[in-house]
Amino acid sequence: MSDSQARFEQLIAKLRTSEYRLTPQRVELIRLIAASDGHPSASELYNQIKVQFPTMSLATVYKTLDLLKELGEVLEIGLRDDSHYDGNKPYPHPHLICMKCQKIMDGELELAVKNIVQEVEQNFGFQILKHQLDFYGLCPDCQKQKE
Amino acid sequence: MSDSQARFEQLIAKLRTSEYRLTPQRVELIRLIAASDGHPSASELYNQIKVQFPTMSLATVYKTLDLLKELGEVLEIGLRDDSHYDGNKPYPHPHLICMKCQKIMDGELELAVKNIVQEVEQNFGFQILKHQLDFYGLCPDCQKQKE
DNA sequence: AATTTGTAGAGAATTATTATCCATAACGAG
């Protein structure tokens, strides 16, 4: 069984045990989220869904994403212009955003993040509950095309 | 001479040498930005200015902030809902944002930031041009009020 | 099957920001 299928079933199970209704719209959105290895935005998800569910509305996408956020199963990457969502790593982690191709990569830096969070808490007496660490620049691919 | 006055004159000089016009509106905005030790938002600045310049429009605030951004004299802290601006430290630095009182503090962590940026560049081959590091939680004051 | 209640859909509302257009004010030239 593929990872995305496992993730799909995990999310479905979560919804079911949380006593939320399993509507076709939700199932489809969850399927897409589990299948996506990237960081889709609400409107990207909406456009994909519209193919199969022409009646689906953007508001429903937002509602369902909010639901999954509440359940802690989706991380909202709240960028200034429009948000993107990560349904596979629903905990804060750094993102590397290419300023040329707009690709969003995950930064696997658990140790470094833990260190810097600890430093902030110690130096400033701040109790950190979540964080958003975004690095903007050029991804390896776009550096090669150098232009 | 106070720091804010020095900063004010520095910004005025920068505008003048950049061959931009020194309008009363710009002078007043710059005065406020230099005087603020915090991280005002566009509308906060607008509300302060309106007292003296009732005709000032919000668009003008944005235009002037954009101008100062271009000159590299103001840092935009692009939060999801509305942006805030820092006219005294116009280079990327971490921010600590209190989820209760909404206060924004600066994180002075130059070494730690340099380290994590370096780690990102090495581990992922990403060339980092700027970053935005936001830590959300409870400031010392709000922790004391524990509620 | 009836009832209650959650949810989807349509579209309006909200909010931050940007663009347009024109009268006016700033500033260098004379």
Added chain:
DNA sequence: CTCGTTATGGATAATAATTCTCTACAAATT
């Protein structure tokens, strides 16, 4: 000091993402 050029400010409309409102329907419960 005045004038003319031209950037700039103000009003307003446009955009865009997101949220709200309301209604009808669908799902679970009885």
